[in-house]
Amino acid sequence: MRIIKPLLIVVFLFGLGGLAVQPCTSRQTNLDCALHSAQDFLNRWNVELTWSLVALFGIVAAWGLWSLVNSFVARRRQGTWRTSQRTLGWWFVAIDAGCVALLLVWCQLDTRTRLPLLNTARAVEYVVPLVLGIQAALMFSLEDEPLLEVPLACQRPFVWILLERLVIVLTSHGLIGLIGSLLAWGTLGANGPDLLPMLTLWIPPALFFAGLGIYLTLGTRQPALSASLLGLLWFGMMFGFDNFLFSWPSLWPLHVYLQPTAEHYALNRLFILLLGAFLIFLSSRRLRDEEEVLLGVRAPLFSWKR
């Protein structure tokens, strides 16, 4: 429910801003007027707005990364990488690698159906962000972790459990994505796109889905819900958002699977990447509140009972 409030505020502010920019005509209904005004507002300002958000997310992500590196350097002997790896297992990595390989082979062998989905250059983009996001959503659920009190009582920062697992997930799936991209690039040869644009197709969505998965799981304490919402979002973004952009072209910054031919492609990739990093940062901040970690309720900022 906490996610819905900021979303509603953003929608309300966009609507308000839109109404301020374009007054309603007498022929429009109130709803039409609000929708058109919000769209007009976004059309005019979305590049500037996106750059501002990119700057904000970038500063926050850089600060978070700097703190993390310092923390790891100061306590480098306290890592539990092997335990984290054992907890995560290899199932998701195997599924990811299998699906990428299957899709690449299918793209090569299929000469009969010619389905638009069977695109060698996009094979990694279809699979890796989804599987990575789902594993990130399931890797650290506070409801399913045994004996949370013990790691909370240790000197080692509690958030390291999350970050260690995240690093392992990102590295393992990233390697699969990289190998898949290299294979696709090698297969397509001179006819296909360059390697760098192919990498930008899946790296920002992968980080975004990872960040969103963790954020939803920690926020709702329901890994199943988080995984199913990620699946839904993936499907909507992959197969439905292009149609949606016909009606609302100004929403391009939110398109997780925007293609390189789009006008503001580089800015979109940066925005999606940093939004993912920002969500990871927010999730890690959430784990600082021990009461929320253990009981699922936030400690009050101020109480008269003290």
Added chain:
Amino acid sequence: MTLTIHQLGGMIRYEMILLWRRRGLLVVTLAMLVISALILASSKSRIEETRQQLLQAALPADDILKLLTLSLLPTYWAAMFVTLMLTYPVMLVDTIPIDRQTSVRELLDTVPLTNATYLTGKLLGVWAATTCAALVVMIGAGLLWWLLIGPFEIAYYLEVWFVASIPTSLINSGMIIFLVIGQPSRRRAILVGIVFSIVLVLMMGMTWVGQTVNHVWMYLNPSHPVLFLYYMLGRWTSVIPTYADIPADVIGTPTQVAWTLLAGAAELAALWGFAWLWLRFREHR
């Protein structure tokens, strides 16, 4: 018998409350309403253009209403179908494994609750909750449609929900809760649920690779391609003239839809039997 009915009533009631309190169903219901609103808002201008064209063609008012409804309903049905197929199996999958994870199963073993009643109670509880969620979405999306776009053919809309969407969600949610009967934890169950969803999508994908509808595998396919194709195309051939050219063997008939639903119910019954046998096996091990 009276005890069994009381037990079933209690299980249905508390399972429903649990599912709503876990917030998963609530959030997915809201997500489906948001998706409906987005589809309706993004289709508004297109439907308005279609309305103008139909008015210029001087068609009867009833036909215009039907054609306008059908310029959106198949797309809306596809979106709802995919949402139900992708989210419900993953979201409801931990209904039984959570009892084992929290040691409720051991407690239940000490009370006079038979395995058959337990499984049926779980199934009916999930069905009650999913039906409520589907009805909320149906009514909410219908109101949004009326407000955002205007009047539509309510009979078509209700038919899509009651013959296709709700049965699909009931069959698939029932299948997934019995499929994970042996899983010891929620995490493992969710993994199975995700694999099940992916398999459903792949099976749906296979529909497009040259299969005809009139094939036994198409009835047994748990992604219910016959239902999907029938309400995307086949059902509307009598209303939309251009659909008449599509070969009949790829769009389904009402008989084939009935067979698909029957096959789904049979699969569900088979899985119920499998789950019951597994529980018995576990007791006597």
